[in-house]
Amino acid sequence: MNYRKSYAQKVGFGLFLLIALWMMIEAPFSPGLEPRGHLMLGAVLISIGIWVIKPFGLPYSMGALFLAAFGLIAGLRPGIVFSGFAESAVWTLVPALFFGTVLRKTGLGKSIAFGIMRLFRPSYPSLICAWAVIGIVLSIFTPSMTVRVAIMIPIAMQCCELCALKKGSKGQSLIMLTAFAMAILPGSGWLTGVLWGPIVQGLYNAVPEMEGLITFDSWLSVMLLPQALISLLMLVISYFVLRPEDKISAVASLQTGEDTKLSAQAKTAGVILLIVFAMFISSGLHGLPTAAICLAAVIAFFALKILTTEDIGTGISWDMVIFVAMALSINSIFTATGISSWLSGIIIPAIGPIAGDPMLFTLFMLAILFAWRFFDIALFIPTMAILVPVLPSIQEAYGINPLLWLPLFIMAANCFFMNYQNMWAMMGSSMAGERSWTQKHLAAYGTIYFVVCVIVVALMIPLWNSLGVF
Numbered sequence: 001m002n003y004r005k006s007y008a009q010k011v012g013f014g015l016f017l018l019i020a021l022w023m024m025i026e027a028p029f030s031p032g033l034e035p036r037g038h039l040m041l042g043a044v045l046i047s048i049g050i051w052v053i054k055p056f057g058l059p060y061s062m063g064a065l066f067l068a069a070f071g072l073i074a075g076l077r078p079g080i081v082f083s084g085f086a087e088s089a090v091w092t093l094v095p096a097l098f099f100g101t102v103l104r105k106t107g108l109g110k111s112i113a114f115g116i117m118r119l120f121r122p123s124y125p126s127l128i129c130a131w132a133v134i135g136i137v138l139s140i141f142t143p144s145m146t147v148r149v150a151i152m153i154p155i156a157m158q159c160c161e162l163c164a165l166k167k168g169s170k171g172q173s174l175i176m177l178t179a180f181a182m183a184i185l186p187g188s189g190w191l192t193g194v195l196w197g198p199i200v201q202g203l204y205n206a207v208p209e210m211e212g213l214i215t216f217d218s219w220l221s222v223m224l225l226p227q228a229l230i231s232l233l234m235l236v237i238s239y240f241v242l243r244p245e246d247k248i249s250a251v252a253s254l255q256t257g258e259d260t261k262l263s264a265q266a267k268t269a270g271v272i273l274l275i276v277f278a279m280f281i282s283s284g285l286h287g288l289p290t291a292a293i294c295l296a297a298v299i300a301f302f303a304l305k306i307l308t309t310e311d312i313g314t315g316i317s318w319d320m321v322i323f324v325a326m327a328l329s330i331n332s333i334f335t336a337t338g339i340s341s342w343l344s345g346i347i348i349p350a351i352g353p354i355a356g357d358p359m360l361f362t363l364f365m366l367a368i369l370f371a372w373r374f375f376d377i378a379l380f381i382p383t384m385a386i387l388v389p390v391l392p393s394i395q396e397a398y399g400i401n402p403l404l405w406l407p408l409f410i411m412a413a414n415c416f417f418m419n420y421q422n423m424w425a426m427m428g429s430s431m432a433g434e435r436s437w438t439q440k441h442l443a444a445y446g447t448i449y450f451v452v453c454v455i456v457v458a459l460m461i462p463l464w465n466s467l468g469v470f
Helices: 002-026 035-053 060-073 090-105 108-117 124-141 145-162 170-184 196-205 216-241 264-281 290-303 309-314 318-337 339-355 358-372 381-398 402-413 423-435 439-466
Strands: none
Touching (some): 035 060, 035 318, 035 339, 035 381, 060 318, 090 108, 090 145, 090 290, 090 309, 090 318, 108 145, 108 264, 124 170, 124 216, 124 264, 145 170, 170 216, 196 318, 196 381, 216 402, 264 290, 318 381, 339 358, 339 381, 358 402, 381 402
């Protein structure tokens, strides 16, 4: 099986490579796209092939480093090739990922989760609500969905065992999938609640016409209500669609056996993280940049020995950081080589027939982005990096504010019809092992998510209209 998978990866990457070489040599899009544009378009395609297929087990950073090396060889200035590393979004992301390390290292995240679980009696509705509360609270402390999944999935497994749920049953899948979904969905409502926040903010800021458009407040205005509705509807509808056939074992309370008493370091970390979140919310009063607040918090963690020198190398995924930083550089590369203007000439006429109808346009684009997630499994960042530079031109042609695309991007980025589409679904399934959800139940839950997104988008269009996004 591993041999077949390796062979399929090599064949798949070979196709990416052949198409990229054809673009570079034949320059099929001339005269609309200059020769250097063809070279960099091919390089981006090879990088996407590495990100999506991961041939030879290559990490995300290798695709990013290939793109950087090729850009320099093609004659692009280092300031263009590495522009993403200078984005404030990267310096929001790095300390924010360290927040997850603090949550895990001090035991604060686990203590919070177990403490909340003990407040609920063991029934399906109460446990479903418990996961929602845990997901929201942990989202306030860290945007790292990896950390939240790493905390919530083991607790969900223990919950299934204590409640004597059958392996592979609807009841087990419902508990496990709800824990997974609540680790990623509620936090999408505010800028610092998910990994997407700093990434998308950086992608938008890299386009001069949209610099400063994504702020804590603007994200909140278009994302908080729809994500709250999505989370609520997911909890309700999934309970009835995946209605468990087995009952929870009659126990008086959920005895986890875990000590939820906070250490001195955990208490200190909790206070610092609460101050950070308060500073995010009150940014309109003090005017401090998000990156500065995050960096100040990390300095405090190191000064108080909550984080140590060893955590610099192992505390966060530098592979992810390099990948994100180079993805943020794609806009500068596309602009310098003429790819952005060439893409504008293709995309803008293509969406013209539906651009005049807000309902049709929004739902059609949502469906297209969800369908594309079957192919772009590299966190959806390559797709966003390619589309974002074109958004100002779409606004100029049809009056569609780039903020409208924000919920569409995030909803599609979070989708999970199958494990491979969502790295956190893969992570959760791997962690849970035989206590994981079944593929059938995941497909049903993912379908519910898509239907809920369609419903919420349709309901939100009048509000978005009032905000001037159309």
